Amino acid sequence: MTLQRRLMLAFAAFTLVVAALFGLFAMAFTYVVEDGFIEQLLHREATRLRAEHVRDGRWPAPVNTPMPMQVHEQAATLPAEVAATLADEPGRREVPGAEGRHYHLLPLVREGQPPWLLAEVSSQLIVRPMRAELLRWLAGWGLAVVSLAGLLGWWLARRVSRPLARLSEHMRAARPQALPRLPGGEPSDEIGDMTRSLDALLGRTRDFIAREQSFSRDASHELRTPLAVLRIGLDRLHTQADAAQRRELLPLQTSVRLMEQTVATLLMLAREPATAPVAPTPILPLVEDWVLAHAAALDARALHIDCQLGPADALALPAPVLQLVLASLLANALTHGQAGGCITIGWQGGSLSLRNPGAGDAGAGSGLGLGIVQRLLAQHGGTLAFEQAGGQTEARIELDRP
Structure with a gap:
C-alpha cells in the first residue's frame, strides 16, 4: 500500500472514530438532560407530597403537574408492567412500557418500598420520538466530516508523497556509473532536508567513484606496462641463457607472472560484479x-x-x-x-x-x-x-x- 493511501485511510479512520465518539456523547447528553428535567419535576412534587403527609397524615393526589402522576401506596395498584419490573429489580427508577408508554418512579419514603410517586412521561419525551432523525442527522454530518478528512488526507498525502515519489524515481533510475543529481526546489521541511542531504551524499559518492575509476585506469596502465616489459625481457633472456642461467631466471619469471596475476585480480575486485x-x-x-x-x-x-x-x-x-x-x-x-x-x-x-x-x-x-x-x-x-x-x-x- 502506498504512503498516500495509508495517510488517507489514517485520516478517514481517525475522523470516523472521533465522529462516532462525539455522536455517542451527544446522544448521551440529550438523554441525561431529558431525564434530569423529568426527575426534577418528580422531586419537586414529592417534596410537596411529603410536607402534606407530615401535616395531615395522608398522601394527597398530585396536582398541577405537566405530566400524569399518581401516588401508589402498595404494589398492587401499580400498572402490571411496572409491578413486574419492580418484582425483579426493586430499585428500578425508569420503566419502559407498551404502546409508547414510559414511566418514572420515585419512592416517597424508602428505596424499593411503597409508597411510590409514579409518572407516565411519554408526553414529555423529546429525544426518543426524534431518535431516528437525530441518528440520521449525526450520521450525515459524520459522513460529511469523514469525507472532508479524506480530502484533507489526500491533499496532505500528495504534498508529502510527491517529493518522495520523485526522489524514489530518481534513485530507481540511478546506476553506479551515472549517479543522478536530485531535483532542487524541495520544501524546507524534513523531506527537503533529507533530499538535500542525500544529494550531498550522492555527490561525494560520485567523486569517490571518479577517483576509484581514475586510480584503476592509472594502476592498470602504470603497473601492467612495466610488468609486461619485464616479463618479455626475462623470457628473451631465458631463450638465450644456458641451463645454469635459466635456473637463476626461473624465480624471477615466476615472480613476474604472479605480480601480473595479482594486479589483474585486484583490478577485477575493483569492478562491480555482473548481475546477469x-x-x-x-x-x-x-x-x-x-x-x-x-x-x-x-x-x-x-x-x-x-x-x-x-x-x-x-x-x-x-x-x-x-x-x-x-x-x-x-x-x-x-x-x-x-x-x-x-x-x-x-x-x-x-x-x-x-x-x-x-x-x-x-x-x-x-x-x-x-x-x-x-x-x-x-x-x-x-x-x-x-x-x-x-x-x-x-x-x-x-x-x-x-
Whole structure:
C-alpha cells in the first residue's frame, strides 16, 4: 500500500472514530438532560407530597403537574408492567412500557418500598420520538466530516508523497556509473532536508567513484606496462641463457607472472560484479594453458600434474575470474608442494578440487594472496575451502546453488 493511501485511510479512520465518539456523547447528553428535567419535576412534587403527609397524615393526589402522576401506596395498584419490573429489580427508577408508554418512579419514603410517586412521561419525551432523525442527522454530518478528512488526507498525502515519489524515481533510475543529481526546489521541511542531504551524499559518492575509476585506469596502465616489459625481457633472456642461467631466471619469471596475476585480480575486485547469469567456463583448457606456461617451473621441482577433468567439467564463473583463481591455487601448490610430488586436479559433485602433498599452513603464503582469491570467489557466489589430512593439502572450490 502506498504512503498516500495509508495517510488517507489514517485520516478517514481517525475522523470516523472521533465522529462516532462525539455522536455517542451527544446522544448521551440529550438523554441525561431529558431525564434530569423529568426527575426534577418528580422531586419537586414529592417534596410537596411529603410536607402534606407530615401535616395531615395522608398522601394527597398530585396536582398541577405537566405530566400524569399518581401516588401508589402498595404494589398492587401499580400498572402490571411496572409491578413486574419492580418484582425483579426493586430499585428500578425508569420503566419502559407498551404502546409508547414510559414511566418514572420515585419512592416517597424508602428505596424499593411503597409508597411510590409514579409518572407516565411519554408526553414529555423529546429525544426518543426524534431518535431516528437525530441518528440520521449525526450520521450525515459524520459522513460529511469523514469525507472532508479524506480530502484533507489526500491533499496532505500528495504534498508529502510527491517529493518522495520523485526522489524514489530518481534513485530507481540511478546506476553506479551515472549517479543522478536530485531535483532542487524541495520544501524546507524534513523531506527537503533529507533530499538535500542525500544529494550531498550522492555527490561525494560520485567523486569517490571518479577517483576509484581514475586510480584503476592509472594502476592498470602504470603497473601492467612495466610488468609486461619485464616479463618479455626475462623470457628473451631465458631463450638465450644456458641451463645454469635459466635456473637463476626461473624465480624471477615466476615472480613476474604472479605480480601480473595479482594486479589483474585486484583490478577485477575493483569492478562491480555482473548481475546477469554467467555461462559455465570449461576448466580443462585453463589448466592446460597454465601447465604449458609453467612447464619449466614444474620440471625444476619435479612436480607432476594428474588432471582428472573431462571436457564437460565447468564452473559458472567468468573466464578471467576462473583463470586467476586456478593460477593462484596452482602457483600456491607449485610453491609449497613437496618436490617430486603430484598435483591432482579433480571434479566431484559440481566442485573443483586441487590436492598436492605438502606441509605448512594452506591458507598462508602463495603467489596470489588466498584472502584475495576468497574475496574474488565470494564476489561471484563461490567459496574456497582448505583441508589437510594424511600429508595432503586439498583446496576445494564450490559455487552457491540457487
